[in-house]
Amino acid sequence: MDRAAIIGVGMTKIEKNKVRDTFADMVWEAVNKALSDAGMTIDDIDNVVTTSSDFWDGRTISCMAVGDASGAAHKNVSCVEGDGTYGAFYGMTRSLSGSYKTTLVTGHSKGSQSVSSLITNSAFDPIYERALGMDMVTACAMQARSYMHRTKATPQQLAMVSVKNHGNALRNPLTQLPMKITVKDVLESEMIADPLRKLNCSPISDGCAAVIIAHESVAAKFKQKPVWIKGVSFCADSFFLGDRDLSRARSLTEAAKKAYAMAGIKDPKKEIDVAEIYDAFTYQELMWLEEMGLADDAMAGKLLEKGEFNIDGRLPVNASGGLLSGHPVIAAGLYSMAAVVRQIRGDAGGFQVKKAKTGLVHGVNGLGGQSHCVFILDKDK
Amino acid sequence: MSDQFKGIEPMVYNSKINVPYSWWAGDTASKFYITLRDEKKIMGTKCTACNKVFLPPRKVCPSCFTENTQWVNISDEGTVITFTVARRQFAAIPNDRKVPVIWGMIKLDGADTAMLHYLDEIKPENVTIGMRVKAVFSEGRKGTIRDISHFKPVK
Ligand SMILES: [Zn+2]
Numbered sequence: 001m002d003r004a005a006i007i008g009v010g011m012t013k014i015e016k017n018k019v020r021d022t023f024a025d026m027v028w029e030a031v032n033k034a035l036s037d038a039g040m041t042i043d044d045i046d047n048v049v050t051t052s053s054d055f056w057d058g059r060t061i062s063c064m065a066v067g068d069a070s071g072a073a074h075k076n077v078s079c080v081e082g083d084g085t086y087g088a089f090y091g092m093t094r095s096l097s098g099s100y101k102t103t104l105v106t107g108h109s110k111g112s113q114s115v116s117s118l119i120t121n122s123a124f125d126p127i128y129e130r131a132l133g134m135d136m137v138t139a140c141a142m143q144a145r146s147y148m149h150r151t152k153a154t155p156q157q158l159a160m161v162s163v164k165n166h167g168n169a170l171r172n173p174l175t176q177l178p179m180k181i182t183v184k185d186v187l188e189s190e191m192i193a194d195p196l197r198k199l200n201c202s203p204i205s206d207g208c209a210a211v212i213i214a215h216e217s218v219a220a221k222f223k224q225k226p227v228w229i230k231g232v233s234f235c236a237d238s239f240f241l242g243d244r245d246l247s248r249a250r251s252l253t254e255a256a257k258k259a260y261a262m263a264g265i266k267d268p269k270k271e272i273d274v275a276e277i278y279d280a281f282t283y284q285e286l287m288w289l290e291e292m293g294l295a296d297d298a299m300a301g302k303l304l305e306k307g308e309f310n311i312d313g314r315l316p317v318n319a320s321g322g323l324l325s326g327h328p329v330i331a332a333g334l335y336s337m338a339a340v341v342r343q344i345r346g347d348a349g350g351f352q353v354k355k356a357k358t359g360l361v362h363g364v365n366g367l368g369g370q371s372h373c374v375f376i377l378d379k380d381k
Numbered sequence: 382m383s384d385q386f387k388g389i390e391p392m393v394y395n396s397k398i399n400v401p402y403s404w405w406a407g408d409t410a411s412k413f414y415i416t417l418r419d420e421k422k423i424m425g426t427k428c429t430a431c432n433k434v435f436l437p438p439r440k441v442c443p444s445c446f447t448e449n450t451q452w453v454n455i456s457d458e459g460t461v462i463t464f465t466v467a468r469r470q471f472a473a474i475p476n477d478r479k480v481p482v483i484w485g486m487i488k489l490d491g492a493d494t495a496m497l498h499y500l501d502e503i504k505p506e507n508v509t510i511g512m513r514v515k516a517v518f519s520e521g522r523k524g525t526i527r528d529i530s531h532f533k534p535v536k
Pocket residue numbers: 428429430431432433442443444445446447
């Protein structure tokens with residue numbers, strides 16, 4: 001199969017409330033940063049994929065409103081509604097299709113402009129569930145309890161994820177919440193929805209990220225060192241929460257297995273050097289690590305305690321600070337992807353890890369992780 | 382930000398999206414709600430390929446991609462699979478529910494999948510995974526999920 005590589009990344013700073021930027025303004029900034037990172041001009045871009053959510057943007061066909069700022073005029077522009085990693089997946093297939101060589105993928109959202117509880121409540125089935133008033137936080141709180149019940153993961157271990165990721169964010173100037181906090185701070189923060197306290201939850205954020213994905217025939221033509229997409233897969237599980245074992249993520253296990261197989265990875269625990277994982281809530285980092293085989297079942301909390309996922313540990317996880325330190329939904333997966341790309345290129349700055357040949361990027365869409373996308377990126381083709 | 386915008390006050394455009402919308406429930410949910418409203422009975426659909434009983438009932442089995450053609454009666458008693466307690470009055474919570482609001486994922490006897498609903502008549506600190514609960518039906522049922530008022534502990 002032909003190969004594709006990521007040859008440029010650009011991100012705005014993640015902020016609580018970007019009062020001076022419209023959606024298109026954020027896109028303009030991220031796209032120009034990505035072009036400059038790649039050493040390209042907009043004329044070098046063959047086609048564009050934008051990623052956004054109409055409900056979050058408060059408009060229909062939200063993606064079309066950022067086409068101008070993405071340089072999509074007179075180009076084939078298409079849209080994905082979901083996490084940025086899904087946009088990148090589609091962008092990659094376009095670069096591999098033979099019709100295009102280079103694809104610009106953007107993802108944006110502004111949590112600050114609406115009411116996230118109402119937006120995520122609308123993800124529930126309108127006929128059977130929505131009127132009960134649950135939202136993403138309460139759905140994930142149920143999942144957290146279910147996961148903790150099955151694995152015996154402790155509130156202290158969950159808190160340690162928060163301490164680690166907010167601490168890592170001190171090294172990344174793009175994050176919204178760099179913080180030096182303690183386990184005690186987390187355990188004493190406001191209880192939002194049992195068992196999730198405020199510091200177990202990612203903040204509401206604004207931001208845009210862009211990546212440029214090229215076919216192998218042009219990947220080395222521009223300024224940047226290509227980072228190769230070695231494996232990728234995404235899988236979805238049942239829609240209704242009650243259909244699933246919420247303490248598990250079957251679709252993630254499946255997606256990870258397929259991505260490893262495609263990348264020729266036999267022992268992911270040994271072969272993955274660095275990972276950016278969808279940590280919208282603390283428990284998710286532990287749960288997803290186990291479900292994708294990067295930690296043994298019910299062991300992620302123990303390994304975390306040993307420091308294995310620290311920035312200088314065996315497998316640095318969310319060295320960028322993760323979503324706990326800034327969570328522009330939709331754009332999230334592209335931020336994670338950009339962080340791993342920079343790790344592999346060796347230009348992650350303050351949050352650079354020692355060894356970063358092979359990296360894993362993980363994105364989520366849907367309530368309680370209904371669907372998952374896993375990318376394996378590599379320095380070598 | 383370029384210098385030309387220095388000192389300019391950020392303006393905001395306040396708006397509200399409010400579009401009336403009628404969701405037709407479809408044949409499957411209509412039957413479920415009519416039975417719930419008129420007979421205070423909970424029914425699920427069954428897949429004849431994998432024999433799973435789905436609650437809430439739906440037309441298609443998510444595993445087999447076959448049509449669920451059978452209806453089965455489901456008990457109004459079941460087990461709490463997981464739960465949460467909202468401590469903040471989130472915007473999505475209906476006006477008639479004040480925190481602490483407890484939601485449970487409840488697997489009713491006779492169903493293979495769990496449904497979401499409120500747990501009540503119990504203190505939040507006493508709710509446990511595995512506890513047995515029973516449906517309390519609402520007065521004046523209108524054919525909505527809230528025709529079940531909540532689930533309460535089985536004494
Ligand atoms: Zn079936």
